[in-house]
Amino acid sequence: MAQREAIESDEPLLCVVAGAGAGKTRVLTLRVARRVREGTIEADRTLVTTFSRKAAEELRTRLWSLGVAGVKAGTFHRTALGLLREHRELRGRPAPQLLTDRRRLLADVASVDARRTRALDSEIGWAKARLVAPDRYEDEARRHRRRSGLRPEQVADAYARYEAERTRRRLLDFDDLIVACADALAGDAEFAASIRWRTRHLFVDEMQDVNPAQFRLLTTMLADEPDLFVVGDPNQSVYGFNGADPSLLARLPELLRGTKVIRLDENHRCTPQIVAVATAVLADGGSLSDGEVVPPRTTRVDGPVPKVIAHATDDDEAVWAATQAKLSRTPGRRWSSIAVLTRTNAQLAAVKAAMDAAMVPSRIAGSDLGPASDLRGDGADAAAEGRPRRGSESNSDLDSDAGSDDFVDERNGLAGDAAAEDHVVLTTFHRAKGLQWPTVMVLGLHAGLMPIASAQTDAAIDEERRLLYVALTRSEDELWCSWFERAGDDLQGPARKPSPWLAPIERTVAELEREAAPTAASEVSARVAELRQRLAEASEGSDPTR
Structure with a gap:
């Protein structure tokens, strides 16, 4: 089993390519815990880099539940700031002043x-x-x-x-922290040796989202005999607009000779039907995997076939989402088992209004905090409420979920909030990354939103396709895909066209429905035959001549 191999391998340089739902966080934490227990690593000399404070907290909690304490976990920015402060103090220089x-x-x-x-x-x-x-x-x-x-x-x-x-x-500024820290390590051999001893064992989550500056920092932290574990999924690389370079994951065996690659190709989250639909989007182009895109194996049993719904207006779509949320919340289910995902922030307001009108408890989850929130209280400008969003000029604030500054906005407590307060989660594709729900509705799948209008290059369009793949694979059991023809403020304007990626989704849905129909019919026939047999046996048993 690939998961077991990734957890138990003794390779000092190990790269795990893990698809959606493959259990990469489980593998990372179990590998750390195993090595600490076996004494091949020391917890206080182990560093795990993540892309959000929330992810770091979750990782520490998981390790604690496995009996492991003392592992350092944090974002690249927080790690860099801490090392820079230490270096400047050692060399008698003032601490870095941050421009937030x-x-x-x-x-x-x-x-x-x-x-x-x-x-x-x-x-x-x-x-x-x-x-x-x-x-x-x-x-x-x-x-x-x-x-x-x-x-x-x-x-x-x-x-x-x-x-x-x-x-x-x-x-x-925040980006300077990464570069300045790498420069300090590269230019001060004594300091570098100390840090490499203290962070002897390095683990990197979400490797596909690492940018060249972060990769340089990572390599300057490696010891002469490196001990490095990375995990990532090239098909969930959706932050190229922000500088991420997913090729670093693919090229790691070339960049660090001796790196072993293990692939986790089982999906433990999604039903086979959801896997088929999501893979169809990648197979239509945009995959960063080598060779043909093949649906991963899934350990889940069959579930309902995903549905594609078309609406006349965005208001109709929002009302439908609220109605469907009510229908999906069967007895015993929590509202928080349902999520509505959109490409942009602006789409969520109409959905929230419809939920409120239908008396469905819901919450727009997430805010654009980025690295400023991770470093707040660490010398950041107290007057700043956080680093502004990095948007695309051609998108404007209304057209882009550019709040994924530094790739993740801390997930904004989406999972934790759901446990504390029961409500339907309303959030964007980017913010949903790394999370999952039994029922997911993916809204606004028309051209101009998916792909976003500003995505003009092949690379940008392919990244949009992967972003849709991420959204679809947030669903565990029930998946709805929706689009509308006209917005409420432009009912007389030209009708929107469906997203080009709805075509492969609809083809796959049609195939799944054809496959399901004979099965359903055969099940009915088998049931009828079984009842007839029972009636015949009962009739024979009551025959007085026998």
Whole structure:
């Protein structure tokens, strides 16, 4: 069994490629616990990097339940900040001063309006994540076909001005923490040796979301005889817009010679029907897996065939979602077993209004906190309420769930809140990543929202496809896919077209229904035959001549 191999392997360099529902967190925690118990690693010399504070807390809780305490777990940003502080204190330098709101400084140095400042913030974040300096931005932006609404030379100029002013003020923004920490380790052999001894055993979750800057930090922390475990899924890579490089996961055996790869190809979450529908979206293009896209094996029994529903308007869709939530909440089920997922933040307001009107308890889960929330209280600017969202200039705040700053917004307590308070969860595709519910409704599947209108390059469109795959695989048992033709504020305008990825979904649904129909018919026939046999036997038993 692949899970057992991943947990018990003694390979010092191990890469686990785990698909949706494969139990990657279970594997990671059980591997840490096994090695601590067997004495091959020391808990206080073990570091697990995650992409949210919530994930780190969950991991520590799981390890505690397995009898393991003392393992360090945190985000790349928190780890980098802690190491930087230590390094500067050792060398008699002042602690790093954090700039939590890059847009305010950009507004001071770049003569652009607020909308363009938002675009600049996004582009500078992408550039720093990809280790692209201002003088290289133009070439790299054109090579990656970046679409910010600004000319590359405008961004490069503003980026250079921003860096000069930030340096003059002796400030570091959140992206700088990663680079500065890697520089400290690379440039101070004594300090690096100390850190490598203290973090001898490294574990990385969500490796597909690591960007080049973070990967450089990771490699500078590796000991001469590295002990590294990473886990990720290339088909859940949905943060390329923010600088993530999923090829790092695929190329790890080349980048770190001797790395062994184990694949977890069993889905323990979704029914076979949901797996088939989700895989059909990937098979239509966009998969980052090698070779043909084959549906993973699932350990679940058959469930209901997913449904595709079309609506006249977005209001109709929202009302339907509220009605369906009521129908899905059968006796004994909690409201929190139901989730409604959308591509953007803006879609959720209408759904919430419909839920309220139908007296269905619901909550829009999530807020755009990003790394600022993870570091708040650690010297961040107290006046800042968190780092602004990194949006796409062409999307605007209404068109994009750009709040996935630094890839995850801490999941915002979605799972924990559901346990404490019973309500239908309303959230976006990005924020739902890593979570699961028995019933999931995926709304707004029309062109312009899925894929999002600003996704113009092949890479961006493929990432949107993978994002839909993530949304579909949040469902354990019951899956609904929905779209609408017209928005309430534009009923006379041209009708929207369904998402191009509804076609493979509908084809798969039709095939599943055809397969289910004969089965259902044969079950009825078998039942009728069984009843006839029983009647015949009863009749024979009552015959006085026998």
